[in-house]
Amino acid sequence: MIGYRKRSFFLAHKLLTNLRMDQDDLKSLRGLQVLLAHEIVRTERGVRKLKAELKGSSVDDKRQTYLQKRIESCRYCAYVWRSFGDAIAFVYLDKFALKHTYYQTGKKSPKSDAGFLSDKDGLEHELRLLFTALDHNVPAILTDLTNTIRHGDVCLMGASDPFLMEVKATPSRNERARRQKDSLDILHNFFETDGSTRLWGNPDLRREALTDPEVAYIQQLNECISSSLAAGFGSASPESGLQYYALRSDKSLPKAVATFGDARAPWAFVWNDPFGRRNWMPYLPPVLSIANSDHLWAFVRGEIVIMIVVDMITLEEIVAELGFEGRFDPEEASHPLSIKFGNDGGGMWISEDMLGRIGMECASPLDDQKWYRDHSASDVGNFEGPGWRPCL
Incomplete structure (x- = not known):
């Protein structure tokens, strides 16, 4: 499914690149979110159409298998679009703070997503709040355009910590509304005080900023990808006990990759696996790590395999x-x-x-x-x- 949306994909990447270069470019921020919303709704319509056919009494086993695969392709497509939404959040907000918006507040397990964007009764009100924030030069994002932010409806991104807002078309005092408000209160308090006695059921949870600048090897990874697309395979070892591999999917697995190099106790991260299973969160999305749009396109389409091996010893x-x-x-x-x-x-x-x-x-x-x-x-x-x- 994503293969049919190449033009939108490259436009999304261009708008995201604009934001990375200039976070005050709220025109690109608005345009990218409108694009993502349209594409996500488009995939949801595809899922509905396929599910309706799947329920038909005349569908044989072969057709059922085909339709189920198409539904999964649509869901993967929506996940890719929301990965661009994740990238927006990671451009503006602290990555460690974002992690807390992915989990439930009562226990450290992922909060369920909100479901179909096109099903939301209050979507019009959420969009109104989003555009009002942007019109007042406050960067903001609709949380349903992300895979990671699972609390609130609109997230203001004017500071390093997310400011989550729930949007209600009408006042509600039911149990679900109470739980949502309670969760937002817990997160707001944690972000304000750098600690909590309630988050994840931990009576003494604290956070403290790292004092040294982050060291990451994004450039080495991108060089590996370039090599893999040109020659079929690329590798790098930025540090002892750390190995990067990129392999074009039409090539056979080199022995160095199959044996995990010199790792004595290998811990392997195959990027295609969590991204393909739609559970990459709450990490920095590959939409930000893979710089070149053609390389990113190759990754999301499965044309390259990326693996990082860490020696646990x-x-x-x-x-x-x-x-x-x-x-x-x-x-x-x-x-x-x-x-x-x-x-x-x-x-x-x-x-x-x-x-x-x-x-x-x-x-x-x-x-x-x-x-x-x-x-x-x-x-x-x-x-x-x-x-x-x-x-x-």
Whole structure:
């Protein structure tokens, strides 16, 4: 389905590029959102049409299989358009703050999406608020145009933290409305105070800004992609224990990729898998990481495969170089890297969300160690043993 929308795709990329160069270009911000809304509604109409045929009594098994594949293609197409919406949010807002808009406030699991954009009774009111904000030079986005922002209807983007707003056509006091307001209150309080006693059920959740500039290897990734399209395969090793691969899908898998290079305990991130299954969130979308529009087009169409391999033993060695004891446990789903500061039992865990940035955002493995490198030596007395987990 996305193959038929090439012109819109490249126009969306051009408008997004304008925003990356000038965040005050609210004309491009408005135009991109109008384009995305039209394209998403278009795919929703396609899904409805296919589902209506699928329910027909005369559809044989072969036709059913075909229609189901077409429905999935439409859903993937809508996901791609919303990835451009995610990119808008990540251009204006702090990536770590955006993560909180993806999860439920009561527990750390993804909040369900809002469903079809064209089904919303209050869409007209949401658009009115969006355009009013833009007319007053306040950057804003309709949250239903994103995959990541799942709270509120309109998000104001005038500061680094999102300001989420619920839009109601008529006053409502039902249970659902109460839960929505409660969730927004929790998020607003967290963004204002940098802490919460209610978010995710954690009685002491805190956040603290990283002090050093981020190190990422986006350029090396894009060079790999260029090589893969020209010669069939590209690779790079920005750091010890970190390997980037890009492979044209019509080529056979090189031995270096099949064996994960020199990784002793490989942790592989195949970009096509989470993007194809529509669960990339809440990371920086590949729409921003892959700079060239032709390269991005090749990726979303499956013409190239991108894989980043991290050696888990290298993560432990980085911790050891800082004077601590680290252990990576792949069976620990939420916080796989544990760090022990000394014999007094003090320690901390690094979340899978944070570590996943190495493979999903091209972040340096050293980047994810900055938080405890900067704080643990002086603040070790503040850690209360293995039960304390930072908000990362």
